[in-house]
Amino acid sequence: MPHLALGLDVGSTTVKAVVLEGGALRWSSYRRHNADARGALRTLLAEVSDAYPDEPFHCAVTGSAGLGVADVMGVEFVQEVIAGTAAIERFEPAADVVIELGGEDAKITFLHPVVEQRMNGTCAGGTGAFIDQMASLLHTDAAGLDALAAAYSHLYPIASRCGVFAKSDLQPLLNQGAAHTDLAASVFQAVATQTIAGLACGHPIRGNVVFLGGPLHFLPQLRAAYERALAAQVASFTTPDEAHLFVAMGAALLAAQPATSHTTTLRGRAQRTADLVRLLGHRVTLSLGTSRMRPLFADDAERSDFSARHHAVSVPRADLASASGPLFLGIDAGSTTVKAVLLTATGEVVFDHYQGSNDPVHVSLGILRRVL
DSSP: OOOEEEEEEEOSSEEEEEEEETTEEEEEEEEEOTTOHHHHHHHHHHHHHHHSTTOEEEEEEESTTHHHHHHHHTOEEOOHHHHHHHHHHHHOTTOSEEEEEOSSOEEEEEOSSSOEEEEEOSOOTTSHHHHHHHHHHTTSOHHHHHHHHTTOOOOOOOOOSOHHHHHHHHHHHHHTTOOHHHHHHHHHHHHHHIIIIIISTTOOOOEEEEEESHHHHHOHHHHHHHHHHHTTTEEEEEOOTTGGGHHHHHHHHHHTSGGGOEEEEOOOTTOTTOHHHHHHHHTOOOOOSOOOOOOSOSSHHHHHHHHHHHHTSOOOBOOGGGOOSOEEEEEEEOSSEEEEEEEETTSOEEEEEEEEOSOHHHHHHHHHHHHO
């Protein structure tokens, strides 16, 4: 009987793979799939086959995009909350509450007196994708946001239920010159508030809290935001070393149970006909069963026709250096960009400008210097 268990977690933004031997972690990988979950998963399986050539596995798949994969590969699918709870019960048995953030969902699982789970599954507000979006407004990434937040001195109230609302709060603060360090910490605090207020819905978070998921694993200042918000009512906070892999580990644990598992053999990379890699390459489509919209352009001819129609509509232009008479300047200072057009009295464009900016006053002054 095979003694190795392979757990695959195919999420909305990342794929994770773990190999357990006798319940102990022996190999793991975590990576963003950048909207190519199939390609990333095939790469992971190839790496598993390199590490364990010709080894038989018990295999199970979990995650928001895992059901179709499991069906195609003919292995067990485990719902992610069940997988995560199995891992918690095995590796963190003293946990009372689990807070988990993923790429596009957030969860709170209350383990006592009975298991009760709350999930934000219809909106990415307060999740990893939300953090990425807010980081882009500060011209950084999630890791850069965490580094900024470490040096904060003041917290601002920022909405996190929706990225649009958060942007409406964040952009004016940026325009007013608020320190990026304070804004970064405020974003993390908003995420913590969203989880506590939006998901717990009054259910007290007490006892031993365990943090799971990539954002909480990789971003210490995000964990600090939760600890600030919950310190008065929580006895302890724990972040397992493999917090980003726990759901995949739970799938592997459940796969190792003979009554609910399938056995699959992964062969070396040179064997192009290896079962799982072959099936992923030829049959699986990572969708939720919904039909796809028609492409904007079905072929190159449609794209060419579109370009020809729009290029045919031209705006009369003239040279700024030779322009005379009254000129009319219009500036559109938006939330993320500044646009400007300088027209003659007859409607000819002699100058135009489009620039992304978090400081519209500075950009507008620069435009005025250029045209005066």
